[in-house]
Amino acid sequence: MGRKNKAYYKDLHQQAYERLHGMLSFGESKKEAVANGTNQEKIFSFNTYKAYWKHTKYFLKYVREKYPKCTTLKKARKYVNEWLQQRADQGLSAWTVQLEAKALGKLYGISPDDENYFKPPKRNREDIKRSRGDRVRDQHFSKANNDELIKFCRGTGLRRMELENLRGKDLVSREQIEAEITRIEGIPEGQRTAALTKRLEMLQDTRMFQEGYFVHVRNGKGGRERLSPIIGKNAEQIIERIRETPAKEKVWQFVHQCADIHSYRADYATAIYKAHARKIEEIPYDKINQGTGRRYQGDVYVCRKDEAGKKLDKAAMLVCSKALGHNRVEVVANNYIRGL
Known part of the structure; x- marks a missing residue:
């Protein structure tokens, strides 16, 4: 007898990959998508996709290590803000934390005006380290x-x-x-x-x-x-x-x-x-x-x-x-x- 729901036997990595990959809309008009309200379901740039996927994998690694019994994206959602807060506490720049919040917001369909959307640290010009002085x-x-x-x-x-x-x-x-x-x-x-x-x-x-x-x-x-x-x-x-x-x-x-x-x-x-x-x-x-x-x-x-x-x-x-x-x-x- 075959399994009724094969999706549950895909690991977190595969589930997240399929979800983000299904949003790829290269060549489509972002302006039109914003107008008709479908932009949250789409990714219009390869570089955006690459950045989101990179930081999504960091989150998945955190879930696998700390909550090994969590095997579905649906269950992992409740750990999103916990992970983002930990990233902020680690001293990551506000820009990085905000990017990670956007990546997981895209993954789970959480818009910035949602009450559950993580409020990252504010980004201030004086905090920019890149290209400031010698490194x-x-x-x-x-x-x-x-x-x-x-x-x-x-x-x-x-x-x-x-x-x-x-x-x-x-x-x-x-x-x-x-x-x-x-x-x-x-x-x-x-x-x-x-x-x-x-x-x-x-x-x-x-x-x-x-x-x-x-x-x-x-x-x-x-x-x-x-x-x-x-x-x-x-x-x-x-x-x-x-x-x-x-x-x-x-x-x-x-x-x-x-x-x-x-x-x-x-x-x-x-x-x-x-x-x-x-x-x-x-x-x-x-x-x-x-x-x-x-x-x-x-x-x-x-x-x-x-x-x-x-x-x-x-x-x-x-x-x-x-x-x-x-x-x-x-x-x-x-x-x-x-x-x-």
């Missing part, structure tokens, strides 16, 4: 031997994965971009596909920049595509390296693991912000507070927490955000712009 790994990285790599990163703002995947065919000139814009604009709006409209918007974003060459990021964070300007005094050297790379070959065959890519990306972001920012006192008072009746600068972003009171130009932050592949200006203020 042990810096002792194993020669800046002199990797000078070209550093210049390349500071001139393109690419993430590590984007840098590793960059090919010779990913150099795009201003002339090529404008020619494609003209071609797409020549197609009546009613005849354009959603993908074509989205591509046109991406191409038009390049008009925010003065640079003549861009790197084409085909699959950035969250699967987003973008064109990032090549900037700085080493722009010609960067352009030449990409141009001399065969179309299908990688521009960088090896990216040193100790290279502080995020720090170079922050240098890129800061340089773009400085190039486009207006003096705060020159930004017009264009809006009125409905409560007090006082006029204020709608284009001024006021920082909070440890940088409370510092003011930034929102328009320049948006330009910077587009170059980095983000959609929110506060991400630029909190994680990239430095030394102002």
Whole structure:
């Protein structure tokens, strides 16, 4: 006689894998899923899936070791907050704990507004350790031997994965971009596909920049595509390296693991912000507070927490955000712009 419920004979690892794997929705629109309320049941990016699966396995290991009699995901759910609290008590960063809360929230369908959703420690800018000052790994990285790599990163703002995947065919000139814009604009709006409209918007974003060459990021964070300007005094050297790379070959065959890519990306972001920012006192008072009746600068972003009171130009932050592949200006203020 066969077993009535074979699912119960799969171990926790297999049950969790099948649940997360069943959520994979690569290529689907996250915006549409949010609109129709199905986003909690889907994972839209391979990198997100990889991160969630990695931290889910940590949780499963905890359950197996501490509660060996727990053999189903349903029963393991009651240990989620216990494990997350232990992770916080261990001194893990607020960012890591929040990621793990999201991973298990996805696994169990627990939304952030659910009363049972774990409330992780708050994330504060002053607590960021990555790319702040010298680290042990810096002792194993020669800046002199990797000078070209550093210049390349500071001139393109690419993430590590984007840098590793960059090919010779990913150099795009201003002339090529404008020619494609003209071609797409020549197609009546009613005849354009959603993908074509989205591509046109991406191409038009390049008009925010003065640079003549861009790197084409085909699959950035969250699967987003973008064109990032090549900037700085080493722009010609960067352009030449990409141009001399065969179309299908990688521009960088090896990216040193100790290279502080995020720090170079922050240098890129800061340089773009400085190039486009207006003096705060020159930004017009264009809006009125409905409560007090006082006029204020709608284009001024006021920082909070440890940088409370510092003011930034929102328009320049948006330009910077587009170059980095983000959609929110506060991400630029909190994680990239430095030394102002």
